[in-house]
Amino acid sequence: MNIQGSIYRRLMLQLVGSAAILAAILFLLFQSFARQLAVESQDTTLKASASAILESVSVQQGQVVADIPYAALAMLGNVSDDRVFYQISRGTDVLTGYEDLPRSLDDTSWTAKYRDDPIRLVKVSRSLPINGSLTTIAVTVAQTQDGLAQKLGEISRTAILIGLIFFAVATILAVWAARSSVRPLNIVAAAVSRRGPADLRPVTTPVPSEMAPLTQALNAFIARLDRSLSQSEDFIAEAAHRVRTPLATVRAQAEVTLRRVDKEENRVALKQMIRAVDESSRAAGQLLDHAMVAFRTDHLERSKLDLRAIIEEIVERQTPIADLKDIEFLQTTAPDCIVLGDTILIQNALTNIIDNAVKYSPNETVITVTLEREGAEVVLTVADQGPGFEADNINALTDRFARGTNVGQTVGSGLGLTIANEVAKAHNGTLTLKQSTKGSGACVTLSLPA
Amino acid sequence: MRYFITACLVLWTSMAHAYEIEAQTEFNAEGATSTLSIISTTDTAVFAPVIASFQVANPQINVNYTAASSSQINTAIVEENAQFDIAISSAMDLQTKLANDGYAEAFDSSSTTLVPDWGTWRNSIFAFSQEPATIVLNRAAFKGQKIPQTRAELITLLRSQPKKYERRIGTYDVRTSGLGYLFATQDSRTSETFWRLTELMGQLKVKLYCCSSDMIEDVSTGQIAIAYNVLGSYAAARDDLAEKIIIIEPQDYATVMLRTALILKDSKAQRAAGLFMDHLLSEAWNEQPINQGQNLRRIPLGPGLLVFLDRLKRQQFLQEWSSAIFQ
Incomplete structure (x- = not known):
């Protein structure tokens, strides 16, 4: 997998980054507004x-007189402890006050430096008639900005606090937003990874519109996979079917020829030929069975089945073959072993298990078939006295075409236990292989939920 | 005694300095390593105990104490750039102007937190005493007579017996006395009775004084019977005259002056100045000030005090005052 970056991390980074920028802007706006x-x-x-x-x-006898009200300066002292400067001027002449105070041409307010400190000045003026002509009298009042700076300091601290709170809340929201954005991805990923190996249905989990293309692509991919899988299964089944019929003809011809031939070496050759044909025909049959099982597991038809009846029927059918090798069935079946399952699949699985036991059992041995109820499960155990499994690859035997190395001359395709295992899984059951507890021999246990 | 303090009084009529200094006194401590220069309106004798107790705690500091009038202090600092570390004055307006015009250094210490809010401005001016303006009467002259408790009662008294009180009233010459000017201007802000009283005093040929101590002296000798706007603290300090004078805090209102101290910006001995300030303020404000009577009107520190220092305003006020006094 080629992993580059993370949507969650990138989203977090972008959201937190924008929150930081917004918080800074908020701080600056707040501060400039307050200022x-x-x-x-x-x-x-x-x-x-x-x-x-x-x-x-006022003008008294041609003289400009100023009677500064006490409150005019005292009121400035009520607001802050700032230093106060003022000036009353007539044109360019300073009548009273601080002579070197910065000047302005218009009535306005402005900031300037005075005696090493920044001050805020306001100038107002009006015209008075002196000796018959109008003269402009201007008053400038100024104040240092210590109180302002102190107030702004306080406001800045508040603004920083507000910015930090905003940032913290935005970060929490960013984590939440990023998580909830990525959640649908995780949901689909979990839904897909939870699936069984044969589950090739399209993804139907609800997804947001942004994920529709991805989900569509995934579903299209699944559909293609499903099609190509079933095509190959069909192909195998078709091939097996087509091979079986000519094989039957070949076998019949070989039987006929065997009766006619007397020469011992020819007879041996023909017997080998018949044996090979049997093997091929059996393999083709099991391939067909496997294809059928694969098809039916996808479209399971469940009904109530009495396992006891099915087992007894299969054992009865296998008895003639077993008799040829003097093999004896030892059956212990409990009643009330009802499972919900697909008749054909269950029959097929059980046939394969019993058939295997018969096939690998030496002459004059016993096959023990036990069917019992264990809590919520119905357990079928088939134990023979044959060569048993090798401990090394006991679990690989349920793979397709896998056969034990100790099978000797016995004909087999390697699909029997695969089929039984797939059926067990399709019914939420298990197939367990182990060595029989009574000496040698294989012990196959099939557990199905009751 | 480990420390002995030599106080030598040097009377000085200086030609070298443009500002006139009345008296300069050096309080030398043995083993002193630095000198603190104080310029003050308080009489040397009155302030000496404060300096003595300061030097007990800080024997490494010499104190150079200069007594001057409030306007002399202003001239020395603003025009002459004289080297002083601390300015102490009863003229709140001039002290405020010094701080406003940037001659005062801000000062912060544990002792400044003791000063009530109304007793400080810009962390530069610090009040260390509250002194009301009082009316001082000659006890003998008022024998068996109703003592006036308010300005209105005083006016009634003067009107009823103008012959008796002619040339027997005294008050500050506000043209020369900074404190007198401060009291008068604050009076004029507070009540209209001030102008009526001033006019009446003018009619009765009021005697004008430079200082509270002279007025107290003249009242005690009976030269005058009534002195208006006398510093109560100075009058109360004269134990020897207690039998001869009556001190009245007017019941309508009594203007309270805050005696203030500030550290000068140009001070070369900021540390010593800080130590002295701590000593002065912690002595003054160690105990919470007693809640005084309703009639006491404290002069508020702040830029309002600059108003009557305005050239045109002062000119107008003095004009009005003069026309009331000199009829």
């Missing part, structure tokens, strides 16, 4: 003070 408000409020007070002073300026 503007603070300066405006200082301007308002300064303007009120300057207007009150200007109001007190």
Whole structure:
């Protein structure tokens, strides 16, 4: 797998990053807004003070007289401990106050440096008639900005706190958003990985529209896989079917010829030929069975089955073959062994198990068939006295075409236990292979839920 | 005694300095390594105990104490750039102007937190005493007579017996006394009775004084019967005159002056100045100030005090005052 980056991480990074940028913008906006408000409020007070002073300026006997109201400067002291400067001027002449205060041409408010400190100034003016001509009298009131700076410091701290809280909340929301965005992916991934190996149905888990193309592609891929799998199964079944019929003809001809031939070496050759044909025909038959099992597991037809009856029927059918080798069946079957299953599949699986036991049992031995109920399961155990399994590859025997190395001359395709195992799985049951507890011999246990 | 303090009084009529210094005193401590220069409106004799107790705690510091008037202090610092570390003054307006114009250094210490909010401005000016303006009467002159408790009662008294009190009233000459000017301007803000009283005093040929101590002296000798706007603290300090004078805090209102100290920006001995400030303030505010009577009106520190220092405003006020006094 070629993994590059992570959607979750990238989403987190982008969301948290934008939250940080937004928090910074929020902080700057808040601060500049607060600064503007603070300066405006200082301007308002300064303007009120300057207007009150200007109001007190009058002309008496051709002389400009200013009677600064006490409150005009005292009010500035009520707002903050800032230093206060003022000036009353007539044109360029300073009538009273601080002579070196910075000047402005218009009535306005501005910031300047005075005696090494930044100050805020407000200038107001009006015209008074002196000796018959209008003269402009201007009043400038100024204040240092210590109180403003202190207030802004407090506001900045509040703004930082608000920004941090905003960032923290945004980060929590980002984690939540990123998680919930990735969740549908995980849900589909979990749904697909939970599936059994043969489950090739399309994905029907609800997905968001962004994931529709991916899910469609996945479903199309699954459909293609399913088609090509069933095509190859069909092909194998067709091939097996086509091989079986000519094989039957060949076998019949070989039997006929065997009766006519007297020469011993020819007879041996023919017998070998018949044996080979048998092997091929059996393999073809089991391939067909396997294809059938594979098909039916996808479309399971469940009905109530009495395992006891099925077992007894199969044993009865196998008895003539067993008799040829003097093999004896020892049956212990309990009643009430009802399972929900597909008749044909179960029959096929049980036939394969019993057939295997008969096939690999030496002459004059016993096959023990036990059917019993164990809690919520029905357990069938078939034990023979044959060569048994090799401990090394006991679990590989349920793979297709896998055969033990100790089978000797016995004819077999390697599909019998595969079929039994697939049927067991299709019915949520298990197939267990182990050595028989009574000396040598194989012991096959099939457990199905009751 | 481990430390002995030599106080030598040097009377000084200086030609070298443009600002006139009334008296400069050096309080030398044995083994001192630095010198603290204080310029103050308080009489040397009144302030000496404070310096003595400071030097007991800080024997490494010499104190150079200069007594001057409030306007002399202003001239020395603003115009002459004289080297002082601490300025102490009863003229709250001039102290405020010094701080406003950038001559004061901000000071922060555990002792400054003791000072009530109304007793400090910009962390530069610190009040260390509250002194009301009082009316001082000659006890003999008021024998068996109802003592006036308010300005209105005083006005009634003066109107009823103008002959008796002619040339027997005293008050500050506000043209020369900074403190007198401060009291008068604050009076004018507070009540209209001030102008009526001033006019009446003018009619009765009021005697004008430079200082509280002179007024107290003249009241005690009976030269004058009534002195208006006298520093109560100075009058109360004269134990020897207690039999001869009556001190009245007017019941309508009594203006309270805050005596303040500030560390000067140009001070070369900031550390010593800080130590002295700590000593002064912790002595003053160690105990919470007693809640005083309703009639006491504290002069608030702040830029409002700059108003009456304005050239045009002062000119106008003095004009008005003069026309009331000199009829």
